[in-house]
Amino acid sequence: MQKHLFLGVEAIGQGAIDGGMSGVYAYPGTPSTEITEFIQENPLAKERNIHHAWSSNEKTAMETALGMSYAGKRAMACMKHVGLNVAADVFLNAAMTGINGGLLVAVADDPSMHSSQNEQDSRFYGKFAMVPVLEPSSQQEAYDMVHDGFALSELTKVPVMLRITTRLAHSRSGVDRGEVLPENPLVMPSDPRQFILLPAIARRKYKVLLSNQALFLKLSEESIYNRYEEGTDKSLGIVACGIAYNYLMEHFPVGSCPYPVVKVSQYPIPEKYIKRLDRECDELLILEEGAPMVEEMLKGFFANGTPVKGRLDGTLPRDGELNPDLVAKALGKELFAGFDIPEVVTNRPPALCQGCGHQDAYLAMNEALADYSKGRVFSDIGCYTLGALPPYETIYSCVDMGASITMAKGAADAGLIPSVAMIGDSTFAHSGITGLLDAVNEKSSITVVISDNESVSMTGGQDSSAFGKIESICIGLGVDPAHIHAIVPLRKNHDEMVRLFRQEFAYEGVSVIIPRRECIQRAARRKRNK
């Protein structure tokens, strides 16, 4: 009997604990959040005092993890795909410095954008940084890859990326645990200049990284996660990456696939298997979750070798996640199409919870904005982004973490006065503070609404690193205290809120309004757990 019914994210958390990790560093983001939450609740992690507190953003998280690695211990940074954009600077440069203690970077991509603003494929970042990438096809592989991944990082002396997608993150399956490894002792880097990327040193380090590519390839070709599976029908050869392997095997129960298959779960792609497939087969079909990265690599610029089918030639859709049906179609298999969905079925989009403070803030904001032309509210990433939908339709942007304040400033610079930013407390802490400093320095005519529900709510109510500090942060940045107002967003305070908004929209300078009321989901959880 299998011992643990783990979500993919939980398997990663357990694998890290059992693999001798001393600290996890992360900012919440679907579908990666529960990796850290699992570690926060785990008894062994508590007993070992494994670091598990949330970081302010993905960049601080990965830098802190790199610092722990510097000191010789094993660390992991976790984030969603767009979080890696925030941490890209440290990620690429950590490939240059290399690591001391094993360093894993777990990134959860969200193809089909279930809870995200794009579906970028993190494997490109792995290739960009030229580090090994692991892409599990099952929860068991996810566990094993993390458990053994610290050692792989220590062997290759670079950070190792673990790339998963939504389906693996949020799907449960049986997982067997391995041996619980001890943590590393505190050991300083043997080369005191290893982490100093001064140009003269960096040039040398870069040559080391380049020369290590051969090792990374050799490890991929020897990896237990990559293999060549024999097939008798050579009219087609299939490359199946990560979880796409499962969608393929769904149609060929154990051992019945007639075509040769290269299973890829560790990158760089195992060249010797791919070359053999190319030699032996008439056509290639590439199954990969996310962007056609491997497909582009194999197709080449002139596309004059073995025909390559996949997302680029329309065999599979160019965007969106894969599933067993799409793979069946690519294989030319006919399946029963199921019953028709009747027209009576109506869309049911997510919405702000009844009683949520953001609702009151939006109602007051809409009333106060009625005197102005439309299109003045720039928003950010969080529950309040749902203010784009009826009945509010208050906001006009949602781009990346913190962009509300800076875009409002840019629009004000262009002459759109007043411009308004709508940002949550946690997003403000994540990436809003520096933008507000820019606005203060230039006395921009913007009103920043920091809708403070005292938690990171969209991802399940994690602790916000700005809790209890928002006014002092704003004052510290130089916002005039006379133009910082906090108010409780409740129906009974509606008129007062409208008055405040009107007053500050009319002010020519930076003002901050803080509607503050605890997230009702978090409040309910807190009461239940009492």
Added chain:
Amino acid sequence: MKSDIILAGVGGQGILSIATVLGEAALADNLLIKQAETHGMSQRGGAVYSHMRISDQPIASDLIPGGSADLILAVEPMESLRYLSYLSETGYLVTNVTPFVNIPNYPDIKSVMDEIHKLPRHIAIDAEAIAKEVGSSRASNMVMLGAASPFIDIEFSRIEEGIRTIFARKGEEVVQLNLEALRRGRAFAEENR
């Protein structure tokens, strides 16, 4: 043995509590499981679903292929119809009849029920009413699981054990209430199939 089940509902209705009990029962029966859940944005009152696959053979895909689900188990009637493209030619649809209205354009409930009644194999059950008779409307999800249980290839006693395991920390009274809800749901399905 293989049971491919689509669980459907609205974020906050707790469909995962059904999945948890079933998962526990399947594990105790030495069966293999894969179960894909919906987390994140949709949990804010949006449509949510879970693909639950139980088998005595290794399961490849985390997602159920279209047109092959043995069962759609829905705790909300309109949501039961949203995933019909997954239902196999011989599959059952088991749904609660109480609409969860959190959108302004929720269709006329009669037109929803008409569509459900068009299906060759379905059970429509008032889970809230039965749960209230048993003692708490919060047990309605276990009524639903009971109503679906005749169509899932797991020993009924294993599902009962699953309930005991999952609700144990809430006390014997809660366990008994949920067990009764389960049995009443099953009885309804057997009388009305």
